[in-house]
Amino acid sequence: MYSYKTGIEQIDQLCGGFESGTNILILAPPMSYAEQLAYALTKPLEGEYAIILSTNERASEVVDYFRLSGSDKRFIGLIDAITKSSTPGIADTSRLMFVSSPTDLTGIGIKFSNMVETIFEGEFSEGEPGLFPPPIRFCINSISTLLMYRKLEVLYQFLHVLIAKLKKVDGVGIYLLNSESFDTRTLSLIKQLMNCVIEVKVEHNISFLRIHGIRGASPDWQKFSVSKGQVTILP
Amino acid sequence: MISTGINGLDEMLGGGIPQGSRVLYSMEPGVNGQLFMVSTLCSALASGLSCLVILPHTTVDAFRHDVVAMRAGSIELSSEHITFIDAIDRERIQKSTRSQKMAQKEWKARISKICHEREVEVIFAYFDLIYDDFGMKGGLDIIRPGRDGPEPTLIIEQLNLEGAPLLTRCVQDFTFDVVISINASYLPVPHFDYFTLVHISWSADPVRSVPFIVTEGRIVPYIPRIVVTGPAKSGKSTFVSSAADEGLSVERVGTEGDPTTVAMDFGLVHGMGFEITLYGIPGKPRFDALISQMFRNTMGVILMLDATKPDSLTRAKQQISLIAGRRIPVVIAANKIDLPGRMSEAEIRTALGIKDDIPVFFLSATRRADVRYVLESLVDFITKFPY
Helix, strand or coil: CCEECCCCHHHHHHHCCEECCCEEEEEECCCCCHHHHHHHHHCCCCCCEEEEEECCCCHHHHHHHHHHCCCCHHHEEEEECCHHHCCCCCCCCCCEEECCCCCCHHHHHHHHHHHHHHHHCCCCCCCCCCCCCCCEEEEECCHHHHHHHCCHHHHHHHHHHHHHHHHHCCCEEEEEEECCCCCHHHHHHHHCCCCEEEEEEEECCEEEEEEECCCCCCCCCEEEEEECCEEEECC | CECCCCHHHHHHHCCCECCCCEEEEEECCCCCCHHHHHHHHHHHHHCCCCEEEEECCCCHHHHHHHHHHHCCCCCCCCCCCEEEEEHHHHHHHHHHCCCHHHHHHHHHHHHHHHHHHHCCCEEEEECHHHHHHHHHHHHHHHHCCCCCCCCCEEEEEEECCCCHHHHHHHHHCCCCCEEEEEEEEECCCEEEEEEEEEEECCCCCCCEEEEEEEECCEEEEEEEEEEEECCCCCCHHHHHHHHCCEEEEEEEECCCCCEEEEEEEEEEEEECCEEEEEEECCCCHHHHHHHHHHCCCCCEEEEEEECCCHHHHHHHHHHHHHHCCCCCCEEEEEECCCCCCCCCHHHHHHHHCCCCCCCEEECCCCCHHHHHHHHHHHHHHHHCCCC
């Protein structure tokens, strides 16, 4: 079974990374740089692929982030739920797809399937071969945005289906959720879909994380920083 | 009747959608089936019907671009026959109303007004957000214009996150006339797409599924495999080559100096609203292992026999036994009726031991019209067959 390295020494040394089929929820307050943590975990290593569903940033901004962190853009696909509302005529490419808004779960599901299919058919990365079967890291850069537009029950069902599809292709999922904007019922329902939760907090301008769901991982808060797509646990 | 814009589907519905019907296109998440509703919309506009399109998830401009991309070409969506309610209207309604009840009332009032003023004949509704906001009963209620005169036809596209129970509710509780579920077979990525005709209120035909492909912006029902089998020299290669628009045959000179198929005949047929792939397989017993494999995933079988050669029926009977128990529609094609001494249908049925559930057709495989008739009958059989 393929293991997805996380770049977090503690996890990689402990269990070799995330097992395929793992779903990780990053539970973080606003302005905690949790997005950077999510992108660092999504960053594809050599031969891997990444698909990011962006519900709150334009595709160009997300692509820039990955470019600056040294990723090969030929292995990164973006489903952008923001740009089309202001640029209705924007056209899809194999690695850059657009849906009309974060409400459009039908469109999101279709673009996700199309992208995965293109990766499996070897037509994704401009002839540059990746590993096969292709390891895919999938990230939703905020479930919070989807929750603003759709009912919790509907979103739960949708994520359930999406996660099942990701599992079938042995991918991993990284999902960001604002820990302060939703009630405990919402948080607990979304957590039910996950195997691992990384909590994030910021105190005195220092970021901390705490990992649940990985056997042997320390249950304590640990200082961390993210630079150029690399997570470092600080002493 | 309103055409769905998909020829094969119209055939299966008995010509199209009767005016005033309620139609559901239920989409399995991730399946590229949005072209179903768009095809029906384009078809209604082309017929000059007055249409209201409700798209609470997107703007009119974005929708126009999506439709053009889907249909692989330009399409007239700025016609005087079309009116939209889009995401901007939804936002206005949400902002101007203080409760769900008021919003529901406002939606209903807007839709009724448009239906009345524009004499709307068909309503196309992307239903997901309406369903979120008001549920199925409340959502359907706002879409009913409640005017004098005939009810508009209602076509709904809905992302089905609930599976079969939602379809059952739509049939039993909300009296939809047509329920079509659009699905994919995953292996582990979508292997092929198919639609299932779950319910037609005016027909007692069983639930059946047909794969489809998208070609040049059109949905084309697709029969991935029809096998043509039968005893040697019954005319299988001739049948495939007469039927096919494109194809090839692999033949060698046999021991008796005439050509015999040593591998397989292959043909592509475009017609009857379907794309069909035909496989003609050799009739000699040494190929029987191949035949068994070929029957996997086959949607229909044509058993060819030489109607002038009673002694070949022993072999034909053996071949029927290879099909028996597989729940595949089979038809018998009794060939060479242009030659003297053909057997009767009763003689063939008795010799093969088959009942009335397997049709027998007489033909000359050299005549394209005969061949096409057999093929059309089999396609008709396939689309009604409960696999």
